[in-house]
Amino acid sequence: MTDYDVIIVGAGIAGASVASEISEDCSVLILEAEYQPGYHSTGRSAAFWTESYGGPLVQPLTTASCAFLKNPPAGISEKSLLLQRGAINIGRTEEAHLADQLLSAFSGSGVAMDRWSREEIQTRVPLLKTGWDHAIFEPDCCDIDVAGLHTGYLANARRNGTVIQCNARVTNISRTNDIWRVKAGDKSYSAPVLVNAAGAWADTIANFAGAAPIGIQPMLRTMVQLRTDPPSHPDVPLVVALDGSFYFKPEASGSYWLSPHDETAVLPGDVAPEEMDVAVAIDRFLSVLDVNVQSVTRKWAGLRSFAPDRLPVYGFDPEIPGFFWFAGQGGFGIQTAPAAAKLAHALLLGNPKGDDLNSINPDRYDPARFR
Structure with a gap:
């Protein structure tokens, strides 16, 4: 049994971005079922950033991500991840x-x-x-360097000590004494917080953890x-x-x-x-x-x-302690990744939002809306 502060299921843009954001404050493990991160969705993106995509309730996340994508931190990329297109x-x-x-x-x-x-x-x-x-x-529409963003997040997470296990499909999840125990392959891992960033498999992971599926x-x-x-x-x-x-x-x-x-x-x-x-x-x-x-x-x-209302799902499950949803990102998960990951950082650690997230209402994306 290997212990961490946070276990993230999924190494696509969702899991990678959250890991990068929280890894300075937590010990983090990412479990990825495939042989490489981002196999099913992130690696097959149309690679554009446009504020209207996803509708007006997603737009605040997209807009709040712009500054990061234009001028990413040095740990993510040495150059802009956006190229003007219109x-x-x-x-x-x-x-x-x-x-x-x-x-x-x-x-x-x-x-x-x-x-x-x-x-x-x-x-x-x-x-x-x-x-x-x-x-x-x-x-203001731009092309996004999706590979640059994704690999930048993964590299930054690794520098901060995050462990990324590929070919590690989750087969069992249990919780005892406020600790999650996750089996993947022939190994088991534990952490008090489990982040469900499993994309298309989000409801499957919820079932393993005893959480009610949302209908993603x-x-x-x-x-x-x-x-x-x-x-x-x-x-x-x-x-x-x-x-x-x-x-x-x-x-x-x-x-x-x-x-x-x-x-x-x-x-x-x-x-x-x-x-x-x-x-x-x-x-x-x-x-x-x-x-x-x-x-x-x-x-x-x-x-x-x-998700059923076509909005992302970010936050702790209201019925299952320590189970954090970061899923349902439709086709806009890459263009909203910086703001969404910063929001997840604040929610996971109980910190106030930064000023760059002032336009974002986290209640809009709370999984409690489905309960």
Whole structure:
């Protein structure tokens, strides 16, 4: 039996960020079921930061993460983890009401948004087909160096003494005398606090620990990389459908990344793209741009796990002492990671929030809302 202050289940962006934040104050163990951290979700991200993604109740976490991502601490990265891109939320001729709704949803939030005409859209998307006449432009949207952020968090946690065990799938959890005992592989570990950062497996870990499941549902998300004629231009922004049916962005290689923004409920596990979803993604992409598809150079799928209200779940379980939820981060777990991890630090150690989290109401994400 090896003793720690905190055991974290999951080494994706959730577990890595929390470990990095608390490791100066606690002895920490991360248990990761896979052979490498971030295998199912973090490593398959579309890699963008945009304040409207996830909706107005997620936006405060995204906004509060910006300063950290732009100027990360030296222990995380020596360079900025954001690269300016911009995003166009685009709608068809008959979808002016969707543009109105987006502006209204973020009114007063401080998120920079500009309404664009078709002529303005074409200045950034010159191969635009007819029928796309409405857009909301978000100038602050950026690409995220996801690998840099994730590895930076893991490296910082290790420097502070965190132990990371891969190929360590949890098979049993019990609690005696206020101490959690966790079995993973042929080893057992103990700690007074257990952090559930298991992503798609969050409810499974809750069951092991005797906590009531929240109903966190893994959703399959398809991504496709295309080579086109003409090739992509790097100055084209992220393009997102106002009706939520697709997004795409160019890559420096001349190809495009695109997704049909699908959310197919699946069981926790490894996932692969369905050919029909790939075809749907390409069809929606070609409805926007006047290009020819030369080849599909890559296709993959990842998991996005949502709580029933589609908000993240951060905090101690109200019924199971010492069991801390850090899950349900949907597709926005990377862009909100810095603020979410700082919030978890405050909640785990009973400290006040820092001034950079003043806009965040932790009660909004408390697991008690489901009890």
